[in-house]
Amino acid sequence: MEPIIQTEKLCHTYSAGTPFERFALVDVDFTAYRGEYLGIIGHTGSGKSTLIQHLNGLLKPTSGRVLFEGQDIWESKERTRQTRFQVGLVFQYPEYQLFEETVYKDIAFGPKNMKLDDGEIDRRVRQSAEFVGLGPEILEQSPFELSGGQKRRVAIAGVIAMEPSVLILDEPTAGLDPVGVSDILRNIHDYHVAKNATIIIVSHSMEEVARTVDRLVVVDDARIPFSGTPREVFAHEEELVAMGLGVPQVTRVFHRLRRLGVDVDDTVYTMEQAKAAFLDVLKRKGAV
């Protein structure tokens, strides 16, 4: 697999040299590979937001390097600018950052900054609105007339319209109802497939990341203690609990069953998967 973004010994200190000094990242080596669907998990204040802001050059390292496609993103002003277009960042509650008078103008803001011509901007606005399931009739409305879920989609469309090869989303489903959550996760997945884009999703929900990502990176106390497939990461159950994270409830039950000698698959994260796995055990035992 080919790395697309890397950090090397990345350190970030807020308010350095003052009584409020805070080491938010310490010697962090992070890699995201081209085309992968990556999850970042960590307790509040562990350093996740600081890390993702470094990945698109919003923050400057106190020390260490950030590389995009093998090149230091701070090498030149042009390099930093290009990285910001290539690495799209959707903040937490991005709907609070909508400010234009129409949905169209809001989505067009990024492509305009890229100095694209009007025809290309129009194509991108319409295509990205469609991606997130917003009909053309919404484009001329004010974003402030929309529901919370629709506003969130406008904000995501605004980043997708820049056609980034890496899309980073900080808690994209926070505060949405279950239907809103699955709609947004599907939109993100569709973008991933259509553009072979790298997706980096920050989430508090273990169930959500477990069923969507290829690989998980754990952030704790300004460092990355371990990363791996959801199965590999959730095998560290006790450490995750100590970090205030835990593992999906179903996975916890399945870990217990395995310890009791029941031969169950431990890559089970959701109730639907649990039902199928139990049925499989019963079938193997000839009980059904």
Ligand SMILES: Nc1ncnc2c1ncn2[C@@H]1O[C@H](COP(=O)(O)OP(=O)(O)OP(=O)(O)O)[C@@H](O)[C@H]1O
């Ligand atoms: N602008 C800032 N000035 C000073 N300290 C900050 C600033 N931003 C974050 N911090 C501190 O740096 C540490 C890491 O914060 P960060 O926001 O990266 O964590 P997080 O894991 O994203 O948390 P959350 O899940 O709450 O978003 C925390 O202790 C936080 O209080």
